[in-house]
Amino acid sequence: MKLAYWMYAGPAHIGTLRVGSSFKNVHAIMHAPLGDDYFNVMRSMLERERDFTPVTASIVDRHVLTRGSKEKVFENIICKDQQEKPDFILLTPTCTSSILQEDLNNFVERATRQTDSNILLADVNHYRINEFQAADRTLEQIIAFYLDRTAEKIEKTEKPSANILGIFTLGFHHQHDCREIYRLLTDLGIQINQIIPEGCFITDLKKIPEAWFNIVPYREIGLMTALYLEKKYNMPYISTTPMGLVETASWIREISKIVDKNYEEYIDKQTRFISQAAWFSRSIDCQNLTGKKALVFGDATHGAYMTKILAREMGINVCCAGTYCKNDGDWFREQVQGFCDQVLITEDHTQVSNMIAEIEPAAIFGTQMERHVGKRLDIPCGVISAPIHIQNFPLSYRPFLGYEGTNQIADLVYNSFTLGMEDHLLEIFGGHDVKTVITKNLSTDENLVWNREAENELQKIPGFVRNRIKRSTEKFARSKKIKEITVEVMYAAKEALSD
Amino acid sequence: METLKFECETGNYHTFCPISCVSWLYQKISDSFFLVIGTKTCGYFLQNALGVMIFAEPRYAMAELEEGDISAQLHDFDELKRLCLQIQKDRNPSIIVWIGTCTTEIIKMDLEGIAPKIEEFIGRPIIVARANGLDYAFTQGEDTVLAAMAHRCPEVSALTNTTNKCIPPLVLFGSLPNTVAQQLTRELEHQGIHISGWLPEARYEELPELGAGVFVCGVNPFLSRTAITLMRRRKCRLIGAPFPIGPDGTRAWLEKICQVFNKTPHNLDERESNIWKNLEDYLSLVRGKSVFFMGDNLLEISLARFLIRCGMIVYEIGIPYMDKRFQASELQFLEKTCQEMSVPMPRIVEKPDNSNQIQRIRAMKPDLVITGLAHSNPLEARGITTKWSVEFTFAQIHGFINARDILELVTRPLRRNNHLNNLGWSKLVNEKSFVF
Numbered sequence: 001m002k003l004a005y006w007m008y009a010g011p012a013h014i015g016t017l018r019v020g021s022s023f024k025n026v027h028a029i030m031h032a033p034l035g036d037d038y039f040n041v042m043r044s045m046l047e048r049e050r051d052f053t054p055v056t057a058s059i060v061d062r063h064v065l066t067r068g069s070k071e072k073v074f075e076n077i078i079c080k081d082q083q084e085k086p087d088f089i090l091l092t093p094t095c096t097s098s099i100l101q102e103d104l105n106n107f108v109e110r111a112t113r114q115t116d117s118n119i120l121l122a123d124v125n126h127y128r129i130n131e132f133q134a135a136d137r138t139l140e141q142i143i144a145f146y147l148d149r150t151a152e153k154i155e156k157t158e159k160p161s162a163n164i165l166g167i168f169t170l171g172f173h174h175q176h177d178c179r180e181i182y183r184l185l186t187d188l189g190i191q192i193n194q195i196i197p198e199g200c201f202i203t204d205l206k207k208i209p210e211a212w213f214n215i216v217p218y219r220e221i222g223l224m225t226a227l228y229l230e231k232k233y234n235m236p237y238i239s240t241t242p243m244g245l246v247e248t249a250s251w252i253r254e255i256s257k258i259v260d261k262n263y264e265e266y267i268d269k270q271t272r273f274i275s276q277a278a279w280f281s282r283s284i285d286c287q288n289l290t291g292k293k294a295l296v297f298g299d300a301t302h303g304a305y306m307t308k309i310l311a312r313e314m315g316i317n318v319c320c321a322g323t324y325c326k327n328d329g330d331w332f333r334e335q336v337q338g339f340c341d342q343v344l345i346t347e348d349h350t351q352v353s354n355m356i357a358e359i360e361p362a363a364i365f366g367t368q369m370e371r372h373v374g375k376r377l378d379i380p381c382g383v384i385s386a387p388i389h390i391q392n393f394p395l396s397y398r399p400f401l402g403y404e405g406t407n408q409i410a411d412l413v414y415n416s417f418t419l420g421m422e423d424h425l426l427e428i429f430g431g432h433d434v435k436t437v438i439t440k441n442l443s444t445d446e447n448l449v450w451n452r453e454a455e456n457e458l459q460k461i462p463g464f465v466r467n468r469i470k471r472s473t474e475k476f477a478r479s480k481k482i483k484e485i486t487v488e489v490m491y492a493a494k495e496a497l498s499d
Numbered sequence: 500m501e502t503l504k505f506e507c508e509t510g511n512y513h514t515f516c517p518i519s520c521v522s523w524l525y526q527k528i529s530d531s532f533f534l535v536i537g538t539k540t541c542g543y544f545l546q547n548a549l550g551v552m553i554f555a556e557p558r559y560a561m562a563e564l565e566e567g568d569i570s571a572q573l574h575d576f577d578e579l580k581r582l583c584l585q586i587q588k589d590r591n592p593s594i595i596v597w598i599g600t601c602t603t604e605i606i607k608m609d610l611e612g613i614a615p616k617i618e619e620f621i622g623r624p625i626i627v628a629r630a631n632g633l634d635y636a637f638t639q640g641e642d643t644v645l646a647a648m649a650h651r652c653p654e655v656s657a658l659t660n661t662t663n664k665c666i667p668p669l670v671l672f673g674s675l676p677n678t679v680a681q682q683l684t685r686e687l688e689h690q691g692i693h694i695s696g697w698l699p700e701a702r703y704e705e706l707p708e709l710g711a712g713v714f715v716c717g718v719n720p721f722l723s724r725t726a727i728t729l730m731r732r733r734k735c736r737l738i739g740a741p742f743p744i745g746p747d748g749t750r751a752w753l754e755k756i757c758q759v760f761n762k763t764p765h766n767l768d769e770r771e772s773n774i775w776k777n778l779e780d781y782l783s784l785v786r787g788k789s790v791f792f793m794g795d796n797l798l799e800i801s802l803a804r805f806l807i808r809c810g811m812i813v814y815e816i817g818i819p820y821m822d823k824r825f826q827a828s829e830l831q832f833l834e835k836t837c838q839e840m841s842v843p844m845p846r847i848v849e850k851p852d853n854s855n856q857i858q859r860i861r862a863m864k865p866d867l868v869i870t871g872l873a874h875s876n877p878l879e880a881r882g883i884t885t886k887w888s889v890e891f892t893f894a895q896i897h898g899f900i901n902a903r904d905i906l907e908l909v910t911r912p913l914r915r916n917n918h919l920n921n922l923g924w925s926k927l928v929n930e931k932s933f934v935f
Contacts, residue, residue, distance in 0.1 A: 001536075001578040002563040003585060006546055011539040033601045033632030035516025038544045040873035050880035050928050053873065056854070059510055061633050065605065076511070083854065095538040096601045099569055126538070127566040 006349050006369060008324035008387060013094045014039055015135030015221075016122040019142065020090040021054055022169045022197040027086040027117075028055045029076055031069065031097040031104060046390050047169060056080060060096055069100075073107045081115040087202045089119045090142070095126040118202075120145055132220040132299070133327060135168065139197060140224040146205040147232065154209040154233065160259040161191040163211045165237075166222030167198040172302070172386045173400050174198065177217060180402035184242065188255060188263060196225075209233045213258045217241055217401060218301045220325060241301050242401050244309035244409070245271050245278055270403050277406035280414075281314050289417055290315045295359055297344070297352050297366040298385025300325040302400070304335040306365050306384050309409060311339040316413075319359045320344055322352065363416040368392070382416040425461075448474055450485045457487050472497060501844050503834055505821065510850035513873045514795035514819055515548060515889065516541070517630040517640030518598050522549045523893070524644055525558045527674045530702050532592035533559035534582065536610070537600030558590060564602055575608050580617050587621050594651075594703040596644060599629040624703075626651060636819035638721040638796050638892060641674055645698060645725040648706070649733060652698065655710035666760070668695035670707045670735070672725055673718035675897060677701055682898045683718065683743060690757050690764055698725070709733040716756060718743055718897060721797035723825035739825070741832040744798070745805030746774040746902045751832055774899050778809075781906035784913055786810035788866040791859075794818045794851050795871050796892050800826055802869075803845060804833040805905065812842050814863050817851035867912065882926040884912045 013030065017039045020028035030036060040053040058069065058076040077089055091108055108119045123141055124134040162185060167178045175198075182192055193211035194200060214229055214237040216222040226237035236258055242251035249267045256263045271278050280286055294316050296307045300323045307321040321336045322344030323329070329345040336343060344355055353373040356364060364374045364381040368389050374381035383392055384400070399405040450458065461469050469490075476493035477485050518541055521533040535541055542561040549557075562582050567573040583595060599610050614625040626647045630640035655668065671683070671694060684694050696707020698715075709715075711734040717726055720742050729735040740755035741748050750771045757764040775782075790806055792799045794817020803813045823830065837844050848856075853874065860868055860883060868878055868885045875885045890908055895901045916925070 001568055001573070001582060002561075002565060003582050004542055004561045004563045005557070007539060007542055010543045013540070014543065033516075034510075034636055035514060035518075035544070035632040036540060037513055037873065038516070038547065040513060041871070042547060044873050044876045048876060050877060052857070052877045056511060060601070061510070065633065095540045096605060099602065099605050126540075127569060130539075 008347055008349070008367065008369070009130035009132055010387075011095060011131065012124040012126045012129050012134035013092050013122075015131040015133065016090065016092045016124055016138045017055055018131075018168050018170055019135050019138040019197055020092065020122075022167070022199070023088070023142075024199055024201050025086050026054060026088045026090060026202060027080050027084055028090040028092050029073070029080060030055060030057045030092045030094055031060060031073060031102075032057045032092075032094040033060045033096050036094055036096070043169060046388075046393055048393070049169075054084070054086070055092075060100070065100075069102055069104075069107070073104065074111055077107070077111040077119060078114060081111075081117050086117055088142075089115075089117045090138075091119060091121045093122065093124070093126070098126045118145070132325065135221045136224045139165070139221065140228050142202075143196070143205060143208065143225050144228055146202065147208065150206045152206070156212060157191060157193060157210050159191055160189070161193040161211045162255075163194045163196060163208055163214045164192065165196050165214050165216050165225050166218050166220075167195055168221060169198065170386075171218075171221075172299075172388055172392065173398055176397055176399040177401040177405070179397070180399035180404050181215065181217060181242070183404075184248075184252075184402050187266065188252065188259075189261070190255065190259065209235065211235070213237060213255075218299075219328065219331070220299055220301060241305050243302075243305040243405060244313055245275065245403075245406050246312060247305060247308065248402060248406070275403040275406045277313065277403075277410045280410045285414065286314060289413070291317050292363070292417060293317050293319050293359065293361040295320045295322075295356055295361040295364050295366070295370075296340070296384070297322040297324075297364075297370055299323060300328040300332050302385035304332055306409075307336045307339050309406075310365070310413065314410075314413060317341075319361055320355055322346065322355075363413075365413075365416070380416045382412040384412075447483060448477060448485060449483065453487050454485045454490055457490055501837075503830060503844050504846045505849065506846060507849045508852040508855060510852070512794065512817070512819070512851045512853045512856075513871045515637040515871075516544050516632045517635040517637055517643065518545065518600060519548055519637060520630060520640030520644060521545070521559045521596075521598060524596075524641060524674055524699070527676070527701065528594075528699050528703055530593035530704065531558060531596055532586055532590055532594070533596045533598060534562050534586065535559065535598040535600065536562040536564065536579075536603050536608070537598075538564050538602050541600050541602075558592065560586070569602070569606060571606075576613050576616065579613060580620060583617055583621055583625070587623065592623070594623065595625045596647075597625060597627045598640075598644075599627060599631060601631045601633050604629065604631050604633055624651060636795065636797070638719070638798070639724075639820065641719075642722050642724045645672060645674070645722065646728040648699060649709065649725060649728045652706045652709040652733070655708040655713055666693070667712050667714055668708070669714045669716065669756070669760075670694070670696050670698060670709060671716055671718055672698040672729065673722055674699055675718060676895060679895050679897050679901065682900055686749070686753060686898060687756065689766070690753060691762055692756060692760055709735055712736075714738055714759065716740060716752075717825070718752075719798070720801050720826055720829060723822040726825050739828045741804070741829045742801045743897050744801040745808065745905060746771045746778075746899050747808045747836070748801055748805060748829075748832070749897070749899050749902075751828075755828065770899060774902055778902060778906055781903070781910050782809055784910045785906070787812070788913070789814055789863070791856075791863065791865040791868045792816045792818075793853065793856055793868065793870040793874065793888070794848065795888050798891055798896075799869075800829050800833060800847070802891065802905070804829065804836050805902075806909065807833070807836050807840055807842060807845075809906070810840070813845040814865055815856070815859065816845050816847045817856060818847060818849055821847065821849045867909070869909075880927045884916055886912050 017028050020026050037057045040055055043049050043053045058073045104121050108121045112119050122138050167174045214226045216226045216239045229235045238254045240251045242248040252263050252267055294310055296303055303323040307318050310316040311318050318340040320342050321340040323332045324347050333343050349369050356373050364370045364379055365384045367385050367387050371381040398408055473490050473493040518535050525533050597610055610627045614627050618625040628644040628647045630643045713735045715729045715735040716738040726737050730737050738759050741751040743749040743752040750767050754764050789812045791814045799816045799818045803816045869888050870885055871888055875887055878885045894904050896905045
C-alpha cells in the first residue's frame, strides 16, 4: 500500500478508452462498477465534446460478484451493436474486473459470432502499467488486429506519404500539433496517408502500409505501433519530436533521408525568417533571461524537449529536469544530459515540490501540479505537459510542435519570466497596493508635494510598477502626516512596507 | 385516481462514485481524516472530480493498493497500521475514516475486523464505511459513513433523559454546511423545539447522544441506511417527514416535527407565502416548462416535488435507488402536489438506462434536462437545455432561505438561453448524429 494524494498518470483503462474513443465509430464497453465511467465526464468537459462519448459501462454489481457477468457483458455488447452499429467494439477491463478474473475473452468470442462488429478485449494489466503504457499497447493491439487479417498486396503511394501515429483525445495540445505537422509535411511535399487514431475509421486501417514512413510525435503513445509496422512491413519511422528549432530541423532532415530530397533551404528560411523564435533568442529581451534558473517537469517528451529548448535555444539555466514517465527514465536521462544540472525521475509530486522549494527557480515549466506549487511559492509556471485542466484545452491555435510551436513556446517562456520579474520588482519597491483603497483616485497629489529629487527617483522605477510605488509611498506619507515626499521618504516607505 | 408509477431499468447510468462523499465530509467534520483504500482508478476519480481541493492540503488520501496487496503477499494489517501511524503523525486527526472500495470488497479485505485492532494500537477511533460502486451511488456514500458513525455516538445519559422527560431529545441527521444547519436549527427553535444535536457535527468529538427515547429526523433523501441504523441499533424513533427542500418541503418538514412534539405550528403560513412571493421573478421563468431528471444523486424526488409546486411539469424522475419506506412521506407529498397543481404524475425510473433515456428525451423534447456532466454538453449541442445535477449536492438548497438558490440553479440555463436565443445557432451538430 502506498499513501497517495495525487498522481501524474491515470489508471490503465483511461489509456485504453482514450484510444477507443479517438477512433470514429468505435464503441468501448467497460467492465466496471458504477461510477467508473468518469472518463465520459472528462471528455465531455475538458474537450468540450459535442457528441456523446462512445463509452458505456457494463456494470459490475453484487449480482455479478455472486454469479459472474455471464450474460451481462454479452448482452451489453449485442445491445450496443444493434443500437449504434459500430465498426468495432473494444471491451475494456478495469482494475475491479481484472481481479475478478472472469474469462472476458470467452464473452468476446461468443459475441463475435452473433454480431457484425469486430470485438476485441484490451490486453492491459492494471496493476503494472499506467494510462500511457496502456494506450500505447491498445493502439498496437487494434492495429495488429486489423493488419494481421489483411493479406492483400501492399502498394506504396505514388508520392511520398506518411502516417501520424499518436494523436489522441484528451492529449496535451494534440489537435493543434497535428495541424502544425500537417502544414509542415505539406510544405515538404509529403502527403498524409492516415492520422491515427483521432478521427480515423477502423475500416481505413488497412491503408496504413501504403505510406512510405511513420511519424510518432510523442514517445509515450505510438512507439509500439511504429515498431510493429517496422517489423511487419519494413516501414521506417521517425520518433524525434519536432519541438524547438533545432529538433524540428533534425526531424525534417530525418524525413529528407527517407524521401531523398534536400530541405536545407526550407529549414534555413523557416528558422531565420518565418519562425520568430531564432530572432527572439538573439533580441535583447532574451538577453535578460540568460542564466535565469528554471525547473522542468512533465511527461518524457515534453520534459526532455523543453529542457533542450530552454538550455540550448534560450540560454536559460535548467537547474533540474524531470519526468514522471519512470519506464522511459533511461531515454530521458540520455536526452537531457548536458542540458541541465540534475535529473529527477519520480511519480511522487511531493518530491517535485520539495525540489522546487529547494532550488527556488525563477520559473517552472511543468504540469498543473507544478503550477499550483508555483502559486504557493510565488513562482510563475508555464504548463507544458499533461496532467492538465480545462484551461489547457484552448480554443485558439496553440501548437507546441513545428515552427508555429516555437513561437508559442517563446511566448510562454517569455511571459512566465517577465511575470516573475515584475513580481520581484514589486517586492523591491513595496508590494502590491491592493489591501486598502486610499482614495477614489488612483493617485492624488492634494497636500502632497514630490520634490524634484524624489520625482527623478520615481522616474527610474520601471514603468509598469511606477504608479503602484507612487501610491504606496503616498499612502505611507499620509499615514505619517508627511507633506513633502523626498527620496528618504520613498525609502522609508519601502522599508516600512517590507516589514 | 392517478397514482405514481414506478419502473426499473438496466442500471446502465452515469453517476459519481460514492467515495466522492469524502469531499464534503472532510470539510464538514473538521477534525477528521478520510483514507480511501482503493486503486489508482479511485484516486484518479477523486483528483479529477475534486479538482482544486486536491491542492489545498486536504484531509484525505488514498491508500493505493498495489499488486502485492491484491495477491495477499503483503499483510493488510501491517500495511494499514503503517499508513495510519503516518497519518497520525502528520495530521493528528480526532478520527480516521476508512472508505472501503470495490477492490476491498472483491478481495474481501476484513476492514471491520482490522480497524478495532489498529484503533487500539494508535489510540484513536477508526470507523469503516463501505462506500463502493458495487452497492451504492454517489450521495449514498455519505449514508454509509453516517451509518457507521451512528455507532460511535455516546449513549444518551439517564440524567438528560429524566430532566427533560416532558421534551424528548431530537437529533437531526445529514451533513449540511454549518450555516444551513444553523438556519434549520433556528427554524425549529422558532416553533419552540430545541435540537439536542446533529449527526454529524462540525467536530467528531461533539457527536450527539443517541439511545432509546431520542427522536431522529433526516434532512436528506439518501440517508436510509443511517435511518435504519438509528432505529434498529440505537433504538431511536424516526420521524418520517418530507425533506426540507423548497419552501413547501421545509414547511411540511417543520409541521411534521411539530406534530410529533405536540406543538401547534405558528407563523408557517405567512412565512411560506412570503418566500413564494419573493420567488416570483424566477417562477415566471419556469411556469409551464417541462423537466426531465436523468437521475444520479437521490435528491430527485424532493426537487421534482418542489419544481412541480413552482408550476413546472415533470416528465420523468430518474433515481439511482428508491427507498419507498424512508421516502414515504416525500412520495405522498409529491402525489398530493401533482394533484393540487393538476399535472400528470411523473414516471419514477429506478436504476435508469441512460441510453434509453436519451431516446425518450429526444421524443419528449423537455425544456430542461437535469443530468450529469457526461451528457450535458452533448445534449446542449443538440439544442436541449441542461442543468448539471451535481451542483444540487454542493449548493445550499435546504430551508426557507435557500429556496432561491435552487431556482437560481434551475433557471440559469433558461436565462442564459434567453440571452442567446436570437442568434439562430442552438443546434450545433448534424441532425442525423442525434443518437449515441
